[in-house]
Amino acid sequence: MDVQGAIDSLLGRLTAVLVNEAQLLGGDVEFIKNELESMKGLLLHLTEAQHRDHQVWAWMKQMLLHLLYVYPNRSDAELSRLRNILKGNGNNNIAKTMLMFCYNELPANYKSCLLYLSIFPQDHTIRRTCLLRRWIAEGLISETSIATSKGDRGLEDQADHIFDELVSRGFIRPEDISTSGKIKSFCVHHTVQEFIATNVSLVETSLPYDLAHRLSINSGIAVQEAYNSNCSLDVTQTLVESMPKSPQWQLLKVLDLEGCTGLNKKHLNSICKILLLKYLSLRNTDGTTEAD
Numbered sequence: 201m202d203v204q205g206a207i208d209s210l211l212g213r214l215t216a217v218l219v220n221e222a223q224l225l226g227g228d229v230e231f232i233k234n235e236l237e238s239m240k241g242l243l244l245h246l247t248e249a250q251h252r253d254h255q256v257w258a259w260m261k262q263m264l265l266h267l268l269y270v271y272p273n274r275s276d277a278e279l280s281r282l283r284n285i286l287k288g289n290g291n292n293n294i295a296k297t298m299l300m301f302c303y304n305e306l307p308a309n310y311k312s313c314l315l316y317l318s319i320f321p322q323d324h325t326i327r328r329t330c331l332l333r334r335w336i337a338e339g340l341i342s343e344t345s346i347a348t349s350k351g352d353r354g355l356e357d358q359a360d361h362i363f364d365e366l367v368s369r370g371f372i373r374p375e376d377i378s379t380s381g382k383i384k385s386f387c388v389h390h391t392v393q394e395f396i397a398t399n400v401s402l403v404e405t406s407l408p409y410d411l412a413h414r415l416s417i418n419s420g421i422a423v424q425e426a427y428n429s430n431c432s433l434d435v436t437q438t439l440v441e442s443m444p445k446s447p448q449w450q451l452l453k454v455l456d457l458e459g460c461t462g463l464n465k466k467h468l469n470s471i472c473k474i475l476l477l478k479y480l481s482l483r484n485t486d487g488t489t490e491a492d
Contacts, residue, residue, distance in 0.1 A: 299395045302369060312340050313362050314371055317388050318397040325375050327385050330456075330481065332359040337454045337479035444470035451476055458483040 306314065313335055320326055335341050341359045366372045367383065371392050376385040443449055452474050457463065458481045471480065 295391050296395060299392065302371075303395075306369075309340065310362055310365060313359075314366060315396050316340060317372075318393065320388065322390055322393050323387060325385050325387055328363065328383055330458075332356065332363060333479055334454055334456065335359050335362075339453075444473075450474055453477060454479045456481040457485055460485050 303311065303314070316335065316338070317326075317331075336355050336359055341355050341362070363372070363383075367374065367386070371388070372386050373389050374383045374386050376383070378384050449470070450473060453476055455471065455474070455477060456479070463482070463485050471477070
């Protein structure tokens with residue numbers, strides 16, 4: 201082999217090696233890039249989690265300060281016991297401990313009104329007027345609760361007062377506020393939602409009588425006929441279709457069908473037979489057909 205041939209052969213081998221190294225290096229660069237993206241996502245998640253934790257701490261601090269303001273005459277022993285309880289809990293349990301402490305300080309009728317919020321889906325925006333009317337229709341705001349409260353308030357005024365108290369204590373988070381400063385809609389903090397739906401039920405061994413016989417379906421009710429006649433109805437549809445056949449149907453006091461689709465004259469005729477109905481919502485439904 202002449203010198204030129206040897207040089208060409210060597211250059212060819214070097215080129216192959218360099219191409220192979222470049223491919224490996226490209227893979228390493230891509231790997232490093234992916235790792236950096238992954239770390240960036242993790243750091244962003246941790247930052248957001250820290251921000252959320254900071255918001256929760258600020259919210260819990262506000263709840264405690266308001267509670268101490270409402271009930272200022274606490275003994276040193278009570279405050280010391282609370283401090284020891286908080287010290288003995290991890291970060292995940294402190295919020296629940298604080299919520300239980302604040303919940304236990306609520307009057308009985310306030311507790312019933314708060315627990316009623318557990319029937320709404322998590323992070324669901326609730327209209328104030330809707331909730332207050334449902335409280336009254338359900339009997340949670342009664343003449344008895346008015347007689348035992350301070351002042352002589354009507355049902356609506358009493359419901360307004362309890363709502364404002366739950367807001368100021370941090371159990372309710374305002375969403376839409378009017379120009380006059382009145383809360384038009386609100387949301388329940390997910391920590392509160394979980395607390396009243398799970399933790400309270402574990403502590404309260406007996407359900408309050410005024411919260412019995414409630415049924416909440418939050419899976420997106422749709423009572424429209426299936427496009428395929430061979431397709432069986434889901435559990436929700438079956439339940440809604442079968443309820444009018446129950447002898448208890450006419451004892452219903454509150455029926456909120458907001459957002460439901462597929463309402464027809466048959467459904468409306470069944471609703472008209474509910475003699476004890478005190479609250480009915482057909483908001484954002486297609487049930488515009490007049491009943492017979």
